Amino acid sequence: MSKSVLMVVDVQTALIKEHPYNEHNVIGNISKLISAARRSGMEVLYVQHDDGQGSELEYGTEGWQIYPAAAPVMDEKVFSKKYNSAFHKTELKEYLDSRNIDTIILTGLQTEYCMDATCKGAFDCGYRVIIPEETNTTFDNDYLSGEKLYEFFNYKIWNNRFANVMMIDAVLKIIEEKQ
Template sequence: MTTHTSPVQALLVVDVQRAFVRGDGALPEAARLVDRTADLITRARAAGALVVHIQNDGATGGDDEPGTPGWELHHHVEAGPTEVVIRKTHDDAFQETSLGGLLTASGVASVAVCGLMSEMCVQATARTAVALDHRVVLPYDAHATYDIPAEPGISEAVPAGVVSRVAAWPLSRDADVTARAADVTFTAPTAPAARG
């Protein structure tokens, strides 16, 4: 695990929506996740980094069905040229969205990825960011998931912390997995050169 990383130019806040961080359906580590992601957002804004809130459009009847209270983003969005919301319908926030084009157009070469769920949307989004040649920082204490229940004949219950650790492990070959969100620093993107 990395302890110090060079500044990143964008923060991807994945699916930090009310259904997952409030009430009976909240993640076991929801309070920690909300605290760490709020701090990352505050510091990214202050540095002029691009902040992208990813919002999952869940299935009809799901906890994150569009238009329902659970679908709403937990963190306030300061909409503008350096802070946007991108909605998605797949685990990977790049799939069938404008995220890749936005990062390119904004001159972003490096991103930090945080949010939920570790083994699904966070991992899928981080993997694609790596595949698109972005430097990726994954702050370990700023992503989370649910416990996996026991399945007779397969395994005992798997605690959420273990699931998150396993999700981050394969990314450590290609991304900077840092233990603490507090170690992530930000800088403004460098605008791409105009084409003639």
């Protein structure tokens, strides 16, 4: 029998306040998944990026805080990271293995940076990765819009290679049935 967790990566105040692509749907969908996971008894894990002194994601600052609409409650575990991948130089893999986790439902920011590195890191570690649609986001850059980056990574890079990108209703059903 498989055992899953919901992972919320870098949904931090400074990033949300910069208004990434589709932010309202993304935050709403992540909140729905968190609520469903808590109701079903599925563990919700958080990953929080510390980008160093003087950055908008400096440890302990307001911008570093997990955005209130997706924030952890009392005993939910938060992993701090300094690199794009939530697996690089953290205790995440050891923790997941100690809990016999084999499936990660992955959500968060930014699509082409920490989400991509964490998705591929999870895949390399042998986890099944599920990415619910409209639960990750990013910003426009000099080359592509946030929307195009979202579409490219979700449907051309991740889906059926490193992860299964699925409709949120299907993932909510998985969460309800898993635990």
